[in-house]
Every structure is written in structure tokens, then in C-alpha cells.
Amino acid sequence: MSNIEPETVTFAGKIYSLDQRGFLKSPEQWDEDFAEGMAEVQEIYGGLTEKHWDLIHYIRRKFTEEETIPVVVLACADNNLKLSDLRFLFPTGYHRGACRIAGINYDFMYKTNFWLTYETTTLQKEEYKLTHRGFLEDFSKWDERFAQIIIREWKLPGGLTDRHREIISYLRDFYERMKNIPTFFEMCKANNLDVDEFKELFPEGYRRGACRIAGLPFFG
Amino acid sequence: MSDENTISHEKVREEVINAIKAIDNGPQVLKLYMEMCARCGTCAEQCPVYYGEPTKERNPVLRSDLIRSTFKKHTTIAGKLLGALDGAGDFDGDMEKWVTQFYECTGCRRCATFCPFGIDNSVITRKGRAIADKLGLTPDTMKSVVKTSLETHNTDGASPEAFKSAIDFLEEEMKDEHGIDIKIPVDVEGAEFFYVPPSGDVLVNPEATTGIAKVFYVLGMQDNWTMSSKCFDGANYGLFTGNDTDMKADNKPYVDEAISLGSKYMFMGECGHAYRIMKMMMEKGKWWGDLPFKVVNCMEWTADQIEAGRLEFDKSKNPMPVTYHDPCNFGRSCGIVEDPRVILKATCQDFREMYPNRGENWCCGGGGGLSAMDDIHDFRMNVSGRKKMEQVKDTGAKYVATACSNCKRQFMQLIEYHKADFAVGGVHDMLSRAIMINGKAAERIDYES
Numbered sequence: 001m002s003n004i005e006p007e008t009v010t011f012a013g014k015i016y017s018l019d020q021r022g023f024l025k026s027p028e029q030w031d032e033d034f035a036e037g038m039a040e041v042q043e044i045y046g047g048l049t050e051k052h053w054d055l056i057h058y059i060r061r062k063f064t065e066e067e068t069i070p071v072v073v074l075a076c077a078d079n080n081l082k083l084s085d086l087r088f089l090f091p092t093g094y095h096r097g098a099c100r101i102a103g104i105n106y107d108f109m110y111k112t113n114f115w116l117t118y119e120t121t122t123l124q125k126e127e128y129k130l131t132h133r134g135f136l137e138d139f140s141k142w143d144e145r146f147a148q149i150i151i152r153e154w155k156l157p158g159g160l161t162d163r164h165r166e167i168i169s170y171l172r173d174f175y176e177r178m179k180n181i182p183t184f185f186e187m188c189k190a191n192n193l194d195v196d197e198f199k200e201l202f203p204e205g206y207r208r209g210a211c212r213i214a215g216l217p218f219f220g
Numbered sequence: 221m222s223d224e225n226t227i228s229h230e231k232v233r234e235e236v237i238n239a240i241k242a243i244d245n246g247p248q249v250l251k252l253y254m255e256m257c258a259r260c261g262t263c264a265e266q267c268p269v270y271y272g273e274p275t276k277e278r279n280p281v282l283r284s285d286l287i288r289s290t291f292k293k294h295t296t297i298a299g300k301l302l303g304a305l306d307g308a309g310d311f312d313g314d315m316e317k318w319v320t321q322f323y324e325c326t327g328c329r330r331c332a333t334f335c336p337f338g339i340d341n342s343v344i345t346r347k348g349r350a351i352a353d354k355l356g357l358t359p360d361t362m363k364s365v366v367k368t369s370l371e372t373h374n375t376d377g378a379s380p381e382a383f384k385s386a387i388d389f390l391e392e393e394m395k396d397e398h399g400i401d402i403k404i405p406v407d408v409e410g411a412e413f414f415y416v417p418p419s420g421d422v423l424v425n426p427e428a429t430t431g432i433a434k435v436f437y438v439l440g441m442q443d444n445w446t447m448s449s450k451c452f453d454g455a456n457y458g459l460f461t462g463n464d465t466d467m468k469a470d471n472k473p474y475v476d477e478a479i480s481l482g483s484k485y486m487f488m489g490e491c492g493h494a495y496r497i498m499k500m501m502m503e504k505g506k507w508w509g510d511l512p513f514k515v516v517n518c519m520e521w522t523a524d525q526i527e528a529g530r531l532e533f534d535k536s537k538n539p540m541p542v543t544y545h546d547p548c549n550f551g552r553s554c555g556i557v558e559d560p561r562v563i564l565k566a567t568c569q570d571f572r573e574m575y576p577n578r579g580e581n582w583c584c585g586g587g588g589g590l591s592a593m594d595d596i597h598d599f600r601m602n603v604s605g606r607k608k609m610e611q612v613k614d615t616g617a618k619y620v621a622t623a624c625s626n627c628k629r630q631f632m633q634l635i636e637y638h639k640a641d642f643a644v645g646g647v648h649d650m651l652s653r654a655i656m657i658n659g660k661a662a663e664r665i666d667y668e669s
Contacts, residue, residue: 071423074382077389082396083426096636114361114592115376118420118629120644 011037023106030103038101043091045148059102135218142215150213171214233313239351244295254291263331268583272603284344322348327588328548350462365457374419374453397662402437411446417489418625419453431648451477454494460589486515490623492549523559533654534661538568543617546581547624560647567654582607586630601637620644
């Protein structure tokens with residue numbers, strides 16, 4: 001059935017098995033690669049920062065040393081986090097986001113305190129409005145999450161790199177000023193790019209690849 | 221080993237039959253429910269569980285018949301003489317089926333609203349659960365919730381220190397939102413209002429509690445209310461396991477605390493069954509005699525303040541379409557139906573009704589404590605919660621406000637499971653976001669409409 005989460009995930013070449021609700025099955029399997037990989041699934045893009053790690057280590061510590069998981073308000077109070085900070089750090093919430101990344105399994109949380117799973121975060125993010133060609137309708141609605149979604153579509157092994165970001169920001173900048181796109185050669189020259197590297201970065205080409213991921217409208 | 225089993229099996233059977241026979245000498249109402257049913261099937265059509273999956277096991281009449289048929293067989297003359305013709309039959313000793321079936325009724329009492337005789341199947345369900353509880357067969361989740369609650373006076377198992385740090389945290393949050401100090405008084409003797417929320421509304425989704433604090437602040441009544449660091453969770457799972465002793469033992473500390481604080485009002489939070497126990501059972505039934513305080517509900521009170529024009533709101537803070545789900549314990553059992561609507565209409569731009577509503581609303585599928593049981597998660601998602609999902613989808617709402625922690629948990633899981641596109645939260649949550657203090661509503665960055 002479509003409602004059941006996938007049973008395994010692969011991060012950094014390692015296979016992790018998940019329980020029915022998409023939480024790590026056995027906590028011993030947890031490592032930093034899992035955290036980084038799961039973070040992206042939980043809509044944290046651009047890697048885990050120190051602030052993320054602080055909370056993750058706090059949860060791990062509570063779990064391994066005290067065999068408990070504090071509820072969201074107490075966790076925030078302990079870590080000097082505002083609820084809004086938490087939402088920023090972990091968009092899918094405390095127990096569904098942070099605890100999942102920290103590799104705590106669902107059953108443990110449920111048995112510790114079923115109120116943990118009572119947290120009512122907004123799960124749904126607004127979807128991006130796309131044109132029939134798959135281009136972003138509104139240039140101003142672009143954010144890094146959009147780029148991440150497109151990159152995932154392309155199945156690039158390295159994901160979104162800083163090089164991508166450079167070129168995207170160049171394109172967005174250019175479009176904002178000129179309401180037009182630079183020619184391919186202008187773009188390559190400005191970014192010190194050769195055709196081979198470009199093909200690797202944007203397998204879908206220039207207009208349908210680079211311009212699309214930058215949230216520019218379609219230029220036929 | 222098999223010997224032992226048969227003995228205990230026989231004993232179980234005997235105990236169950238004796239418990240059912242005892243109904244004859246018990247409260248009149250349950251006895252009537254045993255005798256009156258005309259088996260017309262009206263209740264089946266109104267039952268959220270039967271709607272989700274119309275099979276024999278899900279039919280409320282047949283569920284109640286587990287008790288009813290045995291009752292007839294052993295106590296009524298017609299049942300003794302006519303046997304199966306009168307719907308009498310003996311208990312088959314299958315306790316596993318017994319427990320499963322009685323923990324598949326959400327106790328929402330929708331059947332009672334529509335039954336031509338007013339038969340309330342939830343009372344029968346509760347009896348069934350009570351019999352199981354006596355034999356120690358209550359599902360483990362329920363047992364552990366009741367145990368935690370009796371030990372620590374809250375279902376979270378949180379200590380008074382943890383509670384106080386949570387309150388400090390909430391005060392900080394409100395300071396961030398409004399730039400001023402809004403107090404949440406704790407353990408203040410002589411305060412007029414003693415606020416009893418479900419603990420989840422403090423420790424997990426605290427916006428309802430900040431909403432209440434803001435209302436008191438605006439009215440200039442900051443010193444007139446208090447919470448208790450020992451008693452901050454109205455939830456009482458004794459109601460759901462059918463164990464009256466547990467229910468009263470859980471209830472007593474709250475009454476004692478209200479008396480020792482010297483409060484005039486026990487100010488119940490957004491928790492359906494907690495309010496129902498306090499108002500409809502404890503206060504009306506005079507469990508602890510005449511009380512020096514009155515039980516009121518926070519929504520009633522806030523709605524009164526709004527109608528008196530004492531509060532102002534910035535509706536643009538809640539622009540999304542909002543609907544209200546009547547928790548069964550508020551809507552059907554306590555008649556609190558207009559007050560939450562007054563609050564929501566005052567605080568949201570686009571309030572939409574869900575149909576049917578008020579006393580006829582469909583259960584979320586997690587009533588009767590089922591919401592806390594993840595062992596029947598799939599049942600709640602696919603069977604008992606089915607009607608609710610359809611109802612919400614029809615409204616097109618992006619936010620379902622409801623005044624019950626159990627409903628919220630059930631909704632949250634429904635949203636996750638069905639990948640639905642709406643959010644859920646409390647009634648005072650909406651108020652907390654929109655209420656104007658010194659001409660300004662809260663400034664927060666994390667809300668997405």
C-alpha cells in the first residue's frame with residue numbers, strides 16, 4: 001500500500017532499515033551519515049549545522065544515558081531554543097524531524113510517553129506552482145528547497161553543490177536586472193565554466209536545466 | 221499446563237457472567253439498555269466504525285450483544301425460556317474477542333443521539349471494558365497511562381520541576397511574541413481561577429495555554445488565575461478503562477488542590493473528557509460532596525469575554541480556511557458547541573462549518589482513549605477515522621481546530637498517514653495568534669498559512 005513507508009534507505013552507500021513509520025529500526029545502527037541523509041529527507045537542505053547537532057546530541061544523550069526522550073517544550077527549554085527556532089531548524093518538527101534524525105525509533109518514543117507523538121507541526125509545505133513545462137511560475141517563490149527538489153529529480157550523485165549555487169545565483173541575479181537570460185557563452189565565461197563541466201552539473205541542458213533550477217521562466 | 225488454562229478459562233467465564241448478572245442490581249439505565257433494544261439497526265448507520273467497515277464485528281448492536289445476550293440468558297424470564305428467540309445466548313469465554321471488540325468502540329455516543337430509545341452503546345462499552353479491566357485484560361498502553369497518571373497526577377509523568385521549567389519557557393516565548401511580560405502564575409493560593417488543561421497543552425502544543433494567559437492579561441486579571449505544579453493534567457483514563465476506582469483516585473487530587481488553593485472556579489482547559497468528568501460526573505454526581513468551587517470551561521469563559529467586547533483580534537493572522545471539529549465529549553456530552561465557534565469566528569478570516577456538526581458530529585475515530593493506542597493504528601486510520609477524513613476534505617479547510625488532545629493526536633496521525641493537506645490544532649491556539657495586546661498581535665515567523 002502506498003501509505004506504508006519504504007523499509008530501507010541508503011545513505012552514503014550504507015543501508016539502514018526503517019520501521020513502519022519511517023523511523024530507524026535499531027538505534028545501534030545510527031551514525032552521522034544516517035543523520036545527514038535523513039536530514040535531507042526531513043527537508044533540511046545544505047547539511048546539518050552546529051545548532052542541529054547540538055539538539056541531536058542532546059536527544060542521543062537522553063536516549064542512551066537516561067533511556068528517555070523529553071517532550072518538545074522541555075527539550076527546547078533545556079537547549080535554550082525558541083519553538084520558532086526549532087521549526088526553522090527542523091521543519092518537520094521535533095519528534096518527526098529531530099528525533100527521527102537522531103535515530104530514535106518510534107516504538108521507544110511511544111512507550112516512553114505517547115504524548116510525544118501528539119505534537120501537531122505543520123507537515124505540509126506549500127507546493128510550488130509550476131507551468132506546464134515544469135518551470136516555476138513565480139520567480140520570487142524560488143528557494144533552496146526548490147533547487148533541491150529539482151536536483152533530486154535529476155538524480156545527481158553529488159546533490160546540490162556549491163558550484164550549482166554559484167551558477168544559480170548568477171542566473172537569478174542576471175534575470176532580476178535584465179529580465180532576460182544571459183547567452184550560454186556569457187554564462188560560461190562569467191562563471192569560468194567549460195562545456196564538459198556544465199554538462200556534468202546540469203545534465204538537462206541550459207534552458208531546461210540551469211535556468212529551470214534557478215527558477216527562471218521559460219525562454220523558447 | 222492445559223489443565224491450568226482450562227481452570228482459569230472457566231474461572232474467567234464465571235467472573236464475566238457474574239459481572240453481567242450484577243447489572244440487574246446496578247444502575248437502572250444500563251439495565252434498560254439491556255432490555256430495550258429493538259435491533260432496528262439505526263445505530264449502525266450512525267456509527268463511525270461501522271461506516272468505515274460495515275462488517276458484523278463493527279456493528280454496535282452486535283458488539284453490545286456480547287453483554288446483552290448473556291444478560292438475557294441469566295436474568296430475564298423471556299431469555300431463560302425462549303433462549304435464542306429472545307436474543308439470549310451464553311458467553312463463549314473468548315476474552316480476546318471481547319477486549320478487541322470493546323476497544324474498537326470509540327464511545328462517541330453518536331448512536332445514542334439517533335437511537336429511537338436513546339440507548340447509549342458507550343455505556344455498554346464501558347461496562348465491557350470494566351469487566352476486562354477486572355480480569356487484568358486492559359490493553360497495556362491504557363494500563364500504563366493510568367499507572368503514570370495515578371503516580372504523578374499527569375499522563376506525561378512529568379515532575380513539578382519539569383512543569384515549572386516549561387512554564388518559564390512559555391513566559392519567555394510570550395515575551396518574544398509581544399515584547400512584554402505575560403505571566404503564567406503557578407501555585408498561587410487564593411487565585412479565583414484554577415486552570416486545569418490536558419498536560420499536552422503545556423508540554424507539547426503549548427499555544428492553547430499561552431492563549432489563555434493572554435486573555436487573562438488583556439482583561440487585567442493576571443493575578444486572578446493560577447496553575448498547579450502538582451495537578452496540571454485533567455486527562456483521566458479511568459473513564460476509558462471503565463475502572464471507577466481509578467477514575468475517582470485520579471480525580472481526587474485535583475479537587476483537593478482546588479480546595480487547598482481556595483479557588484472559586486475550576487477552569488478546565490481544552491480537553492473533552494476531563495471537562496465531562498469534572499462537570500457531568502464529579503460535580504453533578506457529588507462524588508466528594510458539596511464543593512466550594514464551580515467547574516467552568518475555558519471556551520465558555522473566553523466566548524463570554526468576546527461577546528462582551530472585551531477582546532480584540534487581528535484576523536489577518538489566521539487567513540486560512542478553518543473548520544471546527546466538535547469533540548464528542550464537548551459536543552454531545554456537555555453541550556459546549558457555540559462557544560468555540562464564537563472564538564473561531566472572532567479570530568479567523570474564513571471559518572467554515574463541517575457537516576453534520578455540533579451534537580451530530582462524527583467522531584474523529586480516536587475517541588474512548590483509542591487515540592492513545594498505537595497498536596490499533598491501522599484500524600484508526602482506515603476504519604474509524606475514514607468518515608472524518610471525508611468530512612474535513614469536503615470543507616476544504618486547511619486547519620482543523622478542535623478542543624481535545626485525543627482528537628488532535630488522531631488527526632495528526634490521519635494527516636500523516638493519508639498525506640492530507642491540512643493542519644490541526646486547538647481553539648485557543650488560533651486566539652493566541654490573533655489576539656491584540658496593546659494594539660498588536662503576536663509577531664511570529666514560523667507560521668505558514
